[in-house]
Amino acid sequence: MKTPKIILLLLMLIVISLTIILTSILQPQTMSLGEEYDVRVINNFRDNSSLPLVIWCTSPQGELGGRALQEGDDFEWTAKIDFWSLMAVYTCTMKWDSVRKRFEAFKVSRDSNRCGSTKKCSWSVREDGFYFSNDEVYWTKDFSWL
Template sequence: MNTRKTIILLLFMLIAISLTIIFTLMLQPQTMFLGEEFDVRVINSFRDNSSLPLVIWCTSPQGDLGGRALQEGDDFEWTAKIDLWSWMAEYTCTMKWDSKRKQFEAFKVSRDSNRCGSTKKCSWSVREDGFYFSSDEVYWTKDFSWL
């Protein structure tokens, strides 16, 4: 009899947890799902650095994304795909400009899956005074400085 009560209790708890998960997913339509893809773009938005490019090098959970030297207006972009192995992933870029160097998370699933919006665009404008984020490339918010 004791074993039977334990089994019933465990089944009840399993049903309660399952219903909680289902209702949570239904109430949060922007919840990230495996297989989602996000377009990540880093733009050199300096005003006058034609003789001094912005150097970028990025890595993903799957490995090296590569890099390049960006002149004014140039960009570096990739698609971040959320799979079973990268749902908590970070895509990290190292930026170098003159004597300044900064490593930052260009895409972090836990931070960006909602703020990149329905467009699933995550854009960065790198400027002399810092790094600006936008999901529409119209409105930009400064996230952090070079220092």
């Protein structure tokens, strides 16, 4: 009676292994365990010297902290990819005057490819929205404040 259970278990292991292999072949990832990504959020407001941009960020492991960013200031950290963080999301809450916006500053499934070979994931926060870049030269607007 134990033989059918062993056969069933082996079949399940084979199916799971084939699924993992086929997924990696059909959807190759440039990310690998142990890689590190530099995440940077920059206050690129034109003139907010009297009104700072307040940022507070969290990681899957806990608080990253935050601070009030004056014009041109930044807040940065390193996101390290390990087995437990393959689905990780690093979020930041931004506050500017009476407006608040929570956004995913680094999401492994989204950013491991778009941060490129430099492994730089930069955000430029402006009056009209949030812009992403992996080289801090070319910026693409991802979303608005509202």
